[in-house]
Amino acid sequence: AQKVTQAQTEISVVEKEDVTLDCVYETRDTTYYLFWYKQPPSGELVFLIRRNSFDEQNEISGRYSWNFQKSTSSFNFTITASQVVDSAVYFCALSTNTDKLIFGTGTRLQVFP
Amino acid sequence: DGGITQSPKYLFRKEGQNVTLSCEQNLNHDAMYWYRQDPGQGLRLIYYSQIVNDFQKGDIAEGYSVSREKKESFPLTVTSAQKNPTAFYLCASSRPIFPSGRTDTQYFGPGTRLTVL
Numbered sequence: 001a002q003k004v005t006q007a008q009t010e011i012s013v014v015e016k017e018d019v020t021l022d023c024v025y026e027t028r029d030t031t032y033y034l035f036w037y038k039q040p041p042s043g044e045l046v047f048l049i050r051r052n053s054f055d056e057q058n059e060i061s062g063r064y065s066w067n068f069q070k071s072t073s074s075f076n077f078t079i080t081a082s083q084v085v086d087s088a089v090y091f092c093a094l095s096t097n098t099d100k101l102i103f104g105t106g107t108r109l110q111v112f113p
Numbered sequence: 114d115g116g117i118t119q120s121p122k123y124l125f126r127k128e129g130q131n132v133t134l135s136c137e138q139n140l141n142h143d144a145m146y147w148y149r150q151d152p153g154q155g156l157r158l159i160y161y162s163q164i165v166n167d168f169q170k171g172d173i174a175e176g177y178s179v180s181r182e183k184k185e186s187f188p189l190t191v192t193s194a195q196k197n198p199t200a201f202y203l204c205a206s207s208r209p210i211f212p213s214g215r216t217d218t219q220y221f222g223p224g225t226r227l228t229v230l
Binding site: 009035037042043044045046101105106 | 146226
């Protein structure tokens with residue numbers, strides 16, 4: 001079975017705090033892709049990152065960083081020094097050999113000034 | 114600018130009516146997808162198309178229909194057979210990755226919010 005679990009339904013932080021969004025996935029495929037998308041209040045899903053299963057190197061992009069660990073089947077997302085504009089719902093997703101995207105249920109992040 | 118457009122942004126339907134949601138892309142992507150999002154839930158795949166004149170059912174295709182006559186367009190019809198159509202509908206597209214045939218990252222449109230009155 002293929003599944004993505006985002007156990008954190010909602011997280012609230014104050015501006016400038018660091019926050020980590022958890023993502024745990026399940027798949028038996030050896031080749032797969034993991035994604036993070038951001039959904040602001042406007043509704044459109046904005047692509048943030050794509051990582052393939054053979055690349056466990058962590059990535060940093062500005063205030064965003066991602067920690068991929070195959071040993072724990074996790075692909076966590078950290079926002080450093082959060083800002084109000086980071087408030088959104090964040091989705092983790094998995095794509096395997098069928099090319100279908102399997103989404104988690106999302107984590108709503110609220111950043112208060 | 115290249116992108117995906119969906120229209121209308123808001124749509125109201127009376128029970129028993131069919132409605133069609135538009136999705137257009139000018140990214141020259143081969144694959145297109147329709148998802149449904151309900152409050153507090155992730156996205157669920159309705160239909161997808163990897164090439165023109167071909168499409169496959171996703172996980173929740175009952176009560177929906179699609180067509181793919183042009184590469185740029187992938188309209189979704191919500192029929193009266195769909196028991197609970199009130200939801201947020203998102204269209205996406207992606208390009209194939211050669212030579213594997215896998216598809217690349219999916220990019221999404223702004224969505225259509227459908228409400229049944």
